[in-house]
Amino acid sequence: MGIPTLAHGGYATHALVDAATAMELPAWLSASDSAAMHYPFHLGWFALHERARLQPRETLLVHAAAGGTGSGALQMGKALGAKVIATAGSDEKVDYCLELGADVAVNYRATDFVEVVTEATYGHGVDVAFDAVGGDVTLETFKCMGFNGRHLIAGWSEGIELENAHHLTPRAMAYGNFSLCGVCLVYVNDPLGERRTLGFNWPGRSEGQQAHATILEMIRTGRIRPTVTRELSFAEIPSTLEDMEQRNTMGRLVALIDRPDRPAPEQNREHSRPPGIGLDCWGSLRQRHRFRPVSPRSPADSSCPPVGTHATCLGRDADDPRPKSGVIRQVEWDGQLSVNVWSPPEVVPLLLVATT
Numbered sequence: 001m002g003i004p005t006l007a008h009g010g011y012a013t014h015a016l017v018d019a020a021t022a023m024e025l026p027a028w029l030s031a032s033d034s035a036a037m038h039y040p041f042h043l044g045w046f047a048l049h050e051r052a053r054l055q056p057r058e059t060l061l062v063h064a065a066a067g068g069t070g071s072g073a074l075q076m077g078k079a080l081g082a083k084v085i086a087t088a089g090s091d092e093k094v095d096y097c098l099e100l101g102a103d104v105a106v107n108y109r110a111t112d113f114v115e116v117v118t119e120a121t122y123g124h125g126v127d128v129a130f131d132a133v134g135g136d137v138t139l140e141t142f143k144c145m146g147f148n149g150r151h152l153i154a155g156w157s158e159g160i161e162l163e164n165a166h167h168l169t170p171r172a173m174a175y176g177n178f179s180l181c182g183v184c185l186v187y188v189n190d191p192l193g194e195r196r197t198l199g200f201n202w203p204g205r206s207e208g209q210q211a212h213a214t215i216l217e218m219i220r221t222g223r224i225r226p227t228v229t230r231e232l233s234f235a236e237i238p239s240t241l242e243d244m245e246q247r248n249t250m251g252r253l254v255a256l257i258d259r260p261d262r263p264a265p266e267q268n269r270e271h272s273r274p275p276g277i278g279l280d281c282w283g284s285l286r287q288r289h290r291f292r293p294v295s296p297r298s299p300a301d302s303s304c305p306p307v308g309t310h311a312t313c314l315g316r317d318a319d320d321p322r323p324k325s326g327v328i329r330q331v332e333w334d335g336q337l338s339v340n341v342w343s344p345p346e347v348v349p350l351l352l353v354a355t356t
Contacts, residue, residue: 001025001038011237013257020187020205023212029219033226036252039185040072041215041224043154046203047130047183048076052150056081058127061117061144063137064157065102066093066250071227073130073154074100079223082128085120087113089247096250100227117144130154134162142172149178227251 002017004010025034048054060077064070065086077084078101086102088094089109097105106116117126125146131138132155145151156162173180187208188194194202218224229251232240236255243249 001034003038011234011255018187020189021208023208026216026220029226031256032228032231032254033219035254036226036228037215037219040069040227040252041076041218042208042211043069043183043185044072044076044130045211045215046185047073047152047154048080048082048128050203051181051183052128052152054080054082054128057083059083059085059121059124059146061085061087061126061129061141062102063087063129063131063133063141064089065097065100065105067132067157067247068252069132069155070130071097071100071251072224073132074102075224075227077128077130078102079218085117085126093250114140114143121146125149128152132157134158135165138168139172142176142178145176145178147177149176150181151178152181152183154183228254230254231256 002019002022004015005018009015023038029037048060054060054077058081060073060082062070062074062077062084065074065084066088070086074084074086074097084102084104086094086097086100086105087108088097088105089107091107091110094105094107104116104120106113126144127146127149129141129144129149129151131141131151131153134153134156135158137158138151138153141151168180184200184202186200186202187205188202189205191202191204194200215224219226227250229249230240230253232253232255234255234257240249240253240255244253
């Protein structure tokens, strides 16, 4: 998966993708979930983990939480241990946010979300706000920020012209003792070069790969899930974009393109334990790492890849979660399956997530 160059040209059977944004996907993700996972979860991780430094037991406010990016931020906030307050534009969307794990959800068209936030936080305000709306919503969110809070400006769905608006003044931040944090996620090959030529601070591809590994593990273990609410044909894209503009959609919408040269994508959405590749770390011995699958009853049930298979792995060390590679050298069965993977000396105990 990847982002088309200059973020244009994605509605096509083939697209030119910026190499810095291209990420590998495991076979256990369906075509729809693969298309839906990138921006919501990468943006959510970058905004909440990298920019806001969200901590467990902090309170997070997510605007437009039933939408594509908002639903990702809501789930990511819960996965990071936060209490999440969600705003949405209808009672149906409020129910959807609660299904995704929101602790509190409010229909901002019927209720003042500032009052709800004040009550839910016992007057303290929120620690972090994820704001991809802009305009008046941003100004009202200032009233929700707690001491040392971090207000994330992650977009302007209210209108792109707001990115050049002059209605924001430093008074609210200064007297409110909270920070306004910009969020722009663009993975690039040369972050320093981009800064020196454009003046922008963008993360590099290596940071994107680390985030991608972490996000895939969250999906695999069921902590987050792609929220595909509708699959549509290529011909339905124009009318669906109108529905999005009118805010009549929820979650992620995925257009499926018929490819006669490829089999139809598998629609299995059970992410927590994908068969054959959902392996838990069992231990380690120097450079050799032992794995076992999730509760196999016999070798036939395990769907274990054969000896000699090249394995793509995730590091279990939080300081170095980058994907690693190794070759399966030995498979043993003694009531439970263990797989030995030889890898370079610097590799930490691994979690096998996919094979190629």
